[in-house]
Amino acid sequence: MKIKDGYLLREVAGSNIVVPVGEGTMDFSGVITLNDVGAFLWKNLEEDVSEEELVQRVLKEYDTDEETARRDVAEYMTSLKGAGFIAD
Amino acid sequence: MQTKQVRLNEIYGVMKEMLESGGTVNFNPKGTSMLPTIHNDGDRVVIKKAVDPLKKYDLPLYIRDDGQFVLHRVVGVNADGTYNMCGDNQWTVERGIRHDQLAGIVTEIHRGKRTFSADNKLYRAYVRIWVGIMPLRHILFGGMNRIKRVIKKIFKIK
Numbered sequence: 001m002k003i004k005d006g007y008l009l010r011e012v013a014g015s016n017i018v019v020p021v022g023e024g025t026m027d028f029s030g031v032i033t034l035n036d037v038g039a040f041l042w043k044n045l046e047e048d049v050s051e052e053e054l055v056q057r058v059l060k061e062y063d064t065d066e067e068t069a070r071r072d073v074a075e076y077m078t079s080l081k082g083a084g085f086i087a088d
Numbered sequence: 089m090q091t092k093q094v095r096l097n098e099i100y101g102v103m104k105e106m107l108e109s110g111g112t113v114n115f116n117p118k119g120t121s122m123l124p125t126i127h128n129d130g131d132r133v134v135i136k137k138a139v140d141p142l143k144k145y146d147l148p149l150y151i152r153d154d155g156q157f158v159l160h161r162v163v164g165v166n167a168d169g170t171y172n173m174c175g176d177n178q179w180t181v182e183r184g185i186r187h188d189q190l191a192g193i194v195t196e197i198h199r200g201k202r203t204f205s206a207d208n209k210l211y212r213a214y215v216r217i218w219v220g221i222m223p224l225r226h227i228l229f230g231g232m233n234r235i236k237r238v239i240k241k242i243f244k245i246k
Contacts, residue, residue, distance in 0.1 A: 008102075010102050012098050012099055012101065012102060013098040015098075017099065017102075019099075019102065021106075024106075024109070024110065024111035024112065025106070025111055025112045025113070025114070025134075026102070026103065026106045026111065026112075026113045026114070027113075027114050027115075028099060028103065028113060028114065028115035028116075029114055029115050029116045029132050031099070
């Protein structure tokens with residue numbers, strides 16, 4: 001799974017924002033913000049990756065246990081899918 | 089993950105890249121100073137870089153010297169090339185805005201499913217009339233507000 005094309009993740013004034021972008025256009029009326037873990041996952045999801053692989057990358061990057069990482073990744077993926085950000 | 093109203097001054101860096109490359113950017117303007125042209129509840133404007141000098145009735149996004157972003161209409165162009173601005177819902181003119189303060193110029197206004205182009209003849213006619221009655225707006229709406237205030241005072245309505 002991966003993030004659909006057409007979004008740009010940027011760090012702005014200490015927050016991570018995602019802006020929908022099109023051919024020569026940007027939509028700031030649809031900006032979302034991500035926390036640091038959210039931004040980490042988003043970056044990893046810019047290329048095709050499995051949920052299991054994501055969990056492993058989170059474990060590598062953050063000081064957390066596998067159970068928590070698995071739960072957080074699953075939760076995050078649910079909300080991303082729900083919001084329509086994930087390409088099938 | 090959450091949606092958040094980002095402030096224009098925070099995202100302007102990102103916006104600017106797109107505008108400088110000749111692209112367009114859209115956002116939801118906040119505030120009531122451009123009523124009735126732009127509503128505060130979801131109207132979207134599309135802006136592009138302002139390359140040519142602005143003309144009267146143009147609607148630019150500009151940056152005040154204190155860093156504040158403002159979307160107001162050009163109501164006059166001065167001999168030195170600076171602009172006088174006024175919101176459609178205002179009657180105090182802000183004078184002497186320089187071209188280098190411009191972030192962009194509105195090309196379209198979106199309300200729900202409808203789109204108004206800044207080049208649209210009807211839109212331009214509406215703008216001319218609206219700016220034309222500016223001195224009257226003061227009396228009409230200022231007067232109305234004064235009457236409302238008096239009524240509120242009399243009846244102690246909050």
